Amino acid sequence: MTHALTDAWRHRVFYLFALPFAALTIVFGLWPIVLSVQVSMTQSATALRPDPVWVGFANYARVLADPLFVASLGRTLLYTVLAVAANLAFALAFATLLDSTVLRRFNMVFRLAVFLPVVTPDVAGFVVWRWLYDRSFGAVNAALAAVGVPPFGGIASPDTVMWAILVAEMWNHSGFYIVIFLANLAIRDKALEEAAAIDGASAWQRWRHVILPQLRPALVINGVYALIQFLKTFTVVVVMTKGGPSGSTNFVSYYAYQMFDQGRYGEATAMATILFAVVIVISVTAYRLGERGDHR
Amino acid sequence: MIRPVRLVWTVLAYATATLVSLIFLYPYWWMLIGAFRRTRDVLTDPLVLWPEQIEFSVFASIARVGGVELWRYAANSLAITVASTLLGVMVTALGAYALVRRPTLPGFGLLRGGFLLTIMYPYMLLVIPVYIVMYKLGLLGSYLGIVLFLALGPLQFFLFEQFFRSIPKEVIEAAIIDGASEWNVLTRVVMPMAKPVVATVALITFLLNWAQWFPILVISATPDTYTLPVALLSLNSELGSNFQGIMALAAITTLPPAILFVFAQKRVMEGMASGAVKG
Numbered sequence: 001m002t003h004a005l006t007d008a009w010r011h012r013v014f015y016l017f018a019l020p021f022a023a024l025t026i027v028f029g030l031w032p033i034v035l036s037v038q039v040s041m042t043q044s045a046t047a048l049r050p051d052p053v054w055v056g057f058a059n060y061a062r063v064l065a066d067p068l069f070v071a072s073l074g075r076t077l078l079y080t081v082l083a084v085a086a087n088l089a090f091a092l093a094f095a096t097l098l099d100s101t102v103l104r105r106f107n108m109v110f111r112l113a114v115f116l117p118v119v120t121p122d123v124a125g126f127v128v129w130r131w132l133y134d135r136s137f138g139a140v141n142a143a144l145a146a147v148g149v150p151p152f153g154g155i156a157s158p159d160t161v162m163w164a165i166l167v168a169e170m171w172n173h174s175g176f177y178i179v180i181f182l183a184n185l186a187i188r189d190k191a192l193e194e195a196a197a198i199d200g201a202s203a204w205q206r207w208r209h210v211i212l213p214q215l216r217p218a219l220v221i222n223g224v225y226a227l228i229q230f231l232k233t234f235t236v237v238v239v240m241t242k243g244g245p246s247g248s249t250n251f252v253s254y255y256a257y258q259m260f261d262q263g264r265y266g267e268a269t270a271m272a273t274i275l276f277a278v279v280i281v282i283s284v285t286a287y288r289l290g291e292r293g294d295h296r
Numbered sequence: 297m298i299r300p301v302r303l304v305w306t307v308l309a310y311a312t313a314t315l316v317s318l319i320f321l322y323p324y325w326w327m328l329i330g331a332f333r334r335t336r337d338v339l340t341d342p343l344v345l346w347p348e349q350i351e352f353s354v355f356a357s358i359a360r361v362g363g364v365e366l367w368r369y370a371a372n373s374l375a376i377t378v379a380s381t382l383l384g385v386m387v388t389a390l391g392a393y394a395l396v397r398r399p400t401l402p403g404f405g406l407l408r409g410g411f412l413l414t415i416m417y418p419y420m421l422l423v424i425p426v427y428i429v430m431y432k433l434g435l436l437g438s439y440l441g442i443v444l445f446l447a448l449g450p451l452q453f454f455l456f457e458q459f460f461r462s463i464p465k466e467v468i469e470a471a472i473i474d475g476a477s478e479w480n481v482l483t484r485v486v487m488p489m490a491k492p493v494v495a496t497v498a499l500i501t502f503l504l505n506w507a508q509w510f511p512i513l514v515i516s517a518t519p520d521t522y523t524l525p526v527a528l529l530s531l532n533s534e535l536g537s538n539f540q541g542i543m544a545l546a547a548i549t550t551l552p553p554a555i556l557f558v559f560a561q562k563r564v565m566e567g568m569a570s571g572a573v574k575g
């Protein structure tokens with residue numbers, strides 16, 4: 001103990017270096033999380049008072065008994081599965097294409113095009129997509145009509161809205177996943193492919209059995225990132241659908257935000273804590289599965 | 297001589313890559329010409345690739361949004377982004393440096409774990425209790441509250457951590473044997489080496505914080521502290537939508553980071569990829 005203290009005193013300058021970082025982490029990171037858990041156990045109307053009324057897990061019970069919340073959680077999980085699969089499949093395919101020796105020229109231009117939406121303010125991107133889908137202003141239905149395809153319901157119909165925001169989010173996020181795959185493809189062992197080619201493996205066999213196994217690190221990183229990303233889908237809903245039509249995009253984070261907006265802090269933070277638990281469980285499981293496969 | 301099969305593949309690959317790229321870029325073009333076309337023309341033909349006439353009247357219609365002048369949103373965006381980037385780079389660099397140099401000091405392991413927990417927490421759900429924190433600290437509606445909250449980010453921390461870990465121990469030990477204090481080691485040895493990573497982190501932080509909207513909306517008490525994305529969101533939600541105005545404001549919000557990215561694309565893409573991989 002005394003040793004640790006003298007050690008700490010000897011290196012006190014490092015505490016000085018870390019102090020601002022620690023202060024911001026505690027005040028704007030850890031304190032809000034503690035508050036969130038604390039508020040989730042108090043009565044909403046009294047949550048912000050110095051002497052809130054404690055209700056234990058009543059907010060959690062109410063939230064879990066709320067059919068709208070259960071439906072919202074189901075929608076969130078469904079959307080997450082669809083969005084993760086679509087984004088990773090597209091990103092993997094496009095990264096493979098960009099990595100091929102065939103596409104030497106303009107390669108940087110193609111990368112730039114797919115990555116630009118990643119650094120575009122998401123509000124601006126989704127505002128544009130909202131209007132692209134518009135029945136009278138939008139280019140999407142005008143283009144479909146021009147080639148003789150029946151109109152797409154877009155964000156106006158409960159049947160198509162999930163696909164519509166999925167496409168907009170793919171536009172927004174997939175560039176990031178593509179760049180991660182490309183970084184992984186660049187460091188793979190190309191000698192293995194040459195050996196496989198000499199052994200008579202077809203291009204598909206080489207991709208499937210030689211390249212794909214080497215992309216496991218990127219698949220794990222992208223998989224975990226995408227899971228976290230889409231479980232907390234929020235901005236696209238605020239900008240494009242406001243949870244509608246008829247609740248079909250009322251994902252958990254948006255539902256929690258609505259509660260917060262109505263001053264129902266107890267329910268809002270209870271939902272936040274539940275979603276946090278879901279995110280942790282799912283992402284840790286995904287990570288473990290990815291890691292375990294590594295030691296085959 | 298190129299074999300015909302290979303030629304077919306080359307053509308197909310270029311056709312696919314070009315088509316995908318055009319689909320990704322089309323919304324930008326549609327937004328830009330939408331800002332200059334009259335609403336009437338857009339309704340008649342949403343697909344044209346060149347505006348019938350360049351109309352600047354739209355900028356008069358968005359000179360004020362939600363009772364605040366447009367230039368103020370732009371100034372807020374610039375001020376908040378620059379301030380939070382500078383603060384974030386300094387605080388994160390120092391913090392990551394201390395944690396990498398002396399990971400076993402009492403409390404440092406806890407600090408790193410606490411930071412990791414914070415970034416695992418779904419961001420928009422963290423913002424809700426941040427409202428309560430700001431309320432308790434009396435920072436609701438202040439620029440200071442917004443800047444302080446935007447300063448920290450996971451990508452920035454991982455990039456710095458990764459860089460400081462890559463510095464050979466011998467370099468620092470040599471300086472200490474020569475009698476340099478820790479402060480001198482930092483300012484004379486480490487900081488000159490860190491210039492490229494500082495530039496990368498500053499660039500990425502700028503791009504990420506320029507795009508921020510939710511914490512700013514939550515911490516703001518009035519539109520006076522809104523940035524361009526928040527103003528765009530409120531214009532988009534207003535009834536009786538001004539399509540042309542929305543496209544113009546979206547273009548104004550998008551252009552600064554887009555231009556910055558085009559000039560620094562390699563650094564941004566590599567930085568974001570390696571920050572994510574190490575995290």
